[in-house]
Amino acid sequence: MARSHKVDISGLLTGGRQLMLVEDEVPIEEFEGISFPTPAQVQLEMRCVDRLLHIVGTVDARAHGICDACLEEVDVPVHAELDERLDPNTGRDNDPFGESNVLTGSRLDVADLAQQVVLSEMPMGLRCSEDCAGIQY
Template sequence: MLVSDDVPIEPFEGLAFPNPARVELELRQADRMLVVTGTIDARVHGQCDACLEGVDRSLHVDVSERLDPSHGRDVDPFGESNVLTGERLDVADLAQQSVLSALPMGLRCSEGCRGLCPLCGANRNTGECTCERTAS
């Protein structure tokens, strides 16, 4: 079975998801397990941890899960298969969990972000401030 859906993602710890995530999944039965493979693409909007500028990042998640329908949410709400209720997959929940687990630890506007000056608070990416010159 193929699932192709746009799933809105709930905001999380100051991060927002302006567009619904694009979810493309293939569901297969293997033995007694439900095998879920596919991809999730989302855009995350947040603040650079260092300079506080707005950051937009695209997020690509490869999904590869083996879920056990006999341990779904109805049996074990906190188990690995908690996106299942019986044999039914909660695509929105799976997308939410997958996207959150793929988020970078600290969002940075760029690899070389120089952050804010600890003295005057100026954004060092846009130029040197005077206190940096006197300090070094």
């Protein structure tokens, strides 16, 4: 069963609330051979500042894949810091996340947000360590 990770931020947008805290665990979809066996830990602080939704927070995940150099399986922690402003009024045209549905009306999709943040932090290729010597013959 997929659980919804959408958060209603209408209270922020109408000024009824100053601050919203979100703590969630969301699944991250596989990406170019890199899988995410455990849910990402998401912590967000959201405020409405000058009509913009200001989101700061962190996303922590574990990426699992194959080291590009030595082809061993690796687990790599992924830590992302988030500091974004979304304009709830203009919709996706000014969306820093581009083609996304992160914010639809007054609903923020935390899972979609986390997915994009994690992928933007991923290195081009996984390495088991920075000085991996590659395949040894």
